Amino acid sequence: MKIVITGGTGLIGRHLAPRLLSLGHEITVVTRNPERARSLLDPRISLWKGLYDQASLDGFDAVINLAGEPIADRRWNTAQKERLCQSRWQITEQLVALFKASARPPAILISGSATGYYGDLGEVVVTEEEPPHNEFTHKLCARWEQIACQAQGDQTRVCLLRTGVVLAPKGGILGKLLPLFRIGFGGPSGSGRQYLPWIHIDDMVNAIIWLLDNDLRGPFNMVAPYPVRNEQFAHALGHALKRPALVRAPAFAIRALMGESSVLVLGGQRALPKRLEASGFGFRWYDLEEALQDVLDQTSSR
Template identity: 40%
Template sequence: MRTTSASTRAATYRDLMDVVVAGSHGLLGNALLEALRARGDRVRRLVRRQPQTDSERQWDPASGDLDPRHLDGAHAVVNLGGAGVGDHLWTAGYKRTVLESRTGPTSLIAETLNSMSEPPPVWLQASAVGYYGDRGDTVLTEDAGPGDGFLAGVCERWEAATSPAEQKVRVVNLRTGIVLSPEGGALARLLPLVRLGVAGPLGDGRQFWPWITLADVVDAMLHLLDSDVSGPVNMTAPEPVRNRELTSALAEGFHRPAVLPVPELALRVALGEFGGTLTDSQRAVPRALLADGFTFTHPSVSDAVAWLV
């Protein structure tokens, strides 16, 4: 049963869980670990280096090494790993890194779960709204098909990599939108510009940006661990907004102007092919979460901005 936030989910109202988390060193991973421990759950971290604590287990996705004993007795597995899509220019080599850093570890987890006689019953697997490609003003629920483009192809293959485990465990593909957090993430580059008053719409600003706050995405993961939902889940707020509206709301929250648009050509010159994806439009809505009774702490962009500021 879910209450108002992760921090208030008291362990006395539910059974404690033992959760194995891979890809736990990023923004989402660290926040999820904190929330799991706050509600009393036990956490095992899959790490690629030598373990440094009793809660860490070593694996090596590059060589296909994952000891099934690392997953024995767990109630759930969460995999959030993958190379950052905006960290480097999209050369052919880095595109391969983006794809293989997602499909390789995911396939290894799927095959390991499938090989176990009693695997953990739940697997939350990262994906992204990039699955939908550039879809304009079309409202996108979880039954919408994949779009075109590099990121859509990556997400489609990423989700397909879970298939070996789907007959044995409840698999949830987390199609996560743009995560808003004062600690970094998607706003790490934008917020300094907003504070300086030199931010503005990207391209014409009409593209829908499916956003969600860090607090809500973590709380949604906790909710999905405890629920019966399976398949793709849009991890986005119920009120997607256009890029120009989000930028304007952020600027207003920081009492700054937001009047300097960034032409799409400039994005492509500065960021290469990735820059072009910043003007893609995905009007994704969280139908699966809402149907399962999830309540957002920050359902509107004004709620999100108040929390960020």
């Protein structure tokens, strides 16, 4: 296949692109910074500096849309919320316009979203059919999905990635937590009872390839089959590092530091990959401790 990827230098894209290359696909990455992308990506990958110079997507078989400003890197204010939204909505609108301008559009658009689509649902078991809470993360993801679905037609199917916390070497949640946990200052956040839907990067990549290769469409929870509570995650990470995980971060301190974005830490979703499993996809990583140990081994080897 000839595949276009946006967000190809991000956490997921950096692992997905080489895997697709190894399977014989031709990859083009859309980037705002070709020099940085060239230093990070395989030289066989073609680069586009944005989408403005493209008239259509004729000649391509698939588009994987992973672009977006990192949601947890900055405190949310009005301007930051707008950046978070527009960094996702605008490029998706551009892609949809290119699909519609194509005489033979790609057969599939796989577009990003997140389990934040559902909002904070506490103890509720969340499948793709669960109605969401009307929070900022839902509004962001719902509009993102609505735009992507406009590409769907007789020649194109659309799959939506409602992704949980991705466990990967170098970056993501572990990039933020490992420095604290390694010096013994790690532990649960708030009550620790909130659910944390997680997925190993290998399963994330394999699931995207599964969607590429099978006639599927609609939303998919990109999470491991066994979500854990925040305190379980902290204990498992401490155990994998052979460090204590007893320093609890109080909810009031997290709210004071992060403001409204503290919902990303203090809230959660007990999300299950119902539609992925029903389609026949097989997960490699079910057990959190094993998944963490594998990622930490990769981190050490790098």
